Amino acid sequence: MAEFQANKITDIGPPKYDEMWPQVIKDNYGKWLYHDILEPGVLVHVSESGAKVWSLRCGATRLMTTMFLEQVCKLADEYCGGFFRFTTRNNIEFIVSDESKLEPLKKALADNGALPLGGTGAGVTNIVHTQGWVHCHTPAIDASGVVKAVMDELFDYFNSHKLPAQVRISLACCLNMCGAVHCSDISILGVHRKPPVIEHSHLDKMCEIPTTIAACPTAAIKPNKVDEFKSVAVNADRCMFCGNCYTMCPAMPLADAAGDGIALWVGGKVSNAKSMPMFSKLAVPYIPNEPPRWPTTVNTIKKIVEVYAGDAMKYERVGEWAQRIGWEKFFEKTGLEFSHHHIDDYRFAATTWRTSTQFKW
Numbered sequence: 243m244a245e246f247q248a249n250k251i252t253d254i255g256p257p258k259y260d261e262m263w264p265q266v267i268k269d270n271y272g273k274w275l276y277h278d279i280l281e282p283g284v285l286v287h288v289s290e291s292g293a294k295v296w297s298l299r300c301g302a303t304r305l306m307t308t309m310f311l312e313q314v315c316k317l318a319d320e321y322c323g324g325f326f327r328f329t330t331r332n333n334i335e336f337i338v339s340d341e342s343k344l345e346p347l348k349k350a351l352a353d354n355g356a357l358p359l360g361g362t363g364a365g366v367t368n369i370v371h372t373q374g375w376v377h378c379h380t381p382a383i384d385a386s387g388v389v390k391a392v393m394d395e396l397f398d399y400f401n402s403h404k405l406p407a408q409v410r411i412s413l414a415c416c417l418n419m420c421g422a423v424h425c426s427d428i429s430i431l432g433v434h435r436k437p438p439v440i441e442h443s444h445l446d447k448m449c450e451i452p453t454t455i456a457a458c459p460t461a462a463i464k465p466n467k468v469d470e471f472k473s474v475a476v477n478a479d480r481c482m483f484c485g486n487c488y489t490m491c492p493a494m495p496l497a498d499a500a501g502d503g504i505a506l507w508v509g510g511k512v513s514n515a516k517s518m519p520m521f522s523k524l525a526v527p528y529i530p531n532e533p534p535r536w537p538t539t540v541n542t543i544k545k546i547v548e549v550y551a552g553d554a555m556k557y558e559r560v561g562e563w564a565q566r567i568g569w570e571k572f573f574e575k576t577g578l579e580f581s582h583h584h585i586d587d588y589r590f591a592a593t594t595w596r597t598s599t600q601f602k603w
């Protein structure tokens with residue numbers, strides 16, 4: 243099998259991961275003991291053999307030019323033997339195995355200006371996000387544009403460790419949630435608020451009606467005849483504006499300038515340290531799309547981060563802080579309005595409430 247994998251000729255999928263490792267990583271595979279954060283953006287990893295490797299984490303973008311990548315490659319060639327990697331949060335990590343190259347690389351990054359060190363420890367790291375208006379077909383909001391506007395405002399928290407704990411922010415541009423916003427300290431979620439439009443006159447020519455009906459997770463679509471056209475009808479009360487039908491059928495567009503916007507969620511975390519993992523909770527049900535700089539979204543997130551920074555105890559994540567002071571106090575301190583939209587009326591919540599990797603009951 244291994245021989246087959248090594249010899250296979252295909253352009254499907256990425257190259258085998260261990261072909262991309264620096265020699266020191268190969269030599270110490272399975273032997274790494276621990277890592278330390280030396281300063282914002284700089285980590286050292288120590289092996290039981292005594293070998294060390296440093297990773298310098300820089301904020302980057304999800305969409306980047308070939309010119310920018312060329313700069314990154316040149317730096318990696320000069321200081322890292324050609325090695326760097328991308329993180330899932332669109333950071334670029336330069337992998338340094340020669341300690342004498344560490345300070346010169348830090349200076350080169352500072353001189354470059356476009357690759358700020360940071361995103362480690364008790365700060366804000368880059369926002370993991372989705373495709374937005376640039377690429378996907380169902381977004382309610384842009385992705386990279388919102389992320390740029392928010393990170394510009396939070397940059398002081400990216401290259402420092404002055405928050406009580408790490409703050410992980412994520413963005414998904416529709417509720418299909420490629421951005422995994424359900425478990426982040428602060429989540430930016432694109433929401434549609436209107437059912438799809440149905441273009442009856444050409445739906446039958448563009449779409450398979452049975453597959454379109456089957457694509458709806460809430461069974462809101464049924465066959466319908468409108469004039470002489472075979473089409474569908476949508477039960478608006480059942481529709482959760484997910485856009486699955488539009489994925490199947492381009493004659494059911496969902497985007498709506500007035501209906502689409504942003505919901506903010508807070509207090510989720512994946513970490514199992516100190517307390518169990520938590521789902522994010524709804525903080526702001528709707529903010530209109532405000533391109534190009536989304537000021538209401540940016541200011542609301544900044545306010546949440548600043549109140550958290552001033553009020554939480556050391557090592558406390560946003561959700562742990564909100565739970566300790568009580569969610570009523572969270573809304574009071576952040577000045578966010580509490581409305582009936584915040585009340586969780588999910589009927590099967592009782593069966594999932596105590597789902598956790600920790601058993602304390």
Ligand code: SF4
Pocket residue numbers: 372373374378379380381382414415416417418419420421
């Ligand atoms: S979150 Fe939704 S709109 Fe955004 S990239 Fe994923 S499927 Fe597309």
Ligand code: SF4
Pocket residue numbers: 437438457458459460461462463476480481482483484485486487488496
């Ligand atoms: S948007 Fe989603 S819930 Fe609404 S009709 Fe389409 S598939 Fe069904």
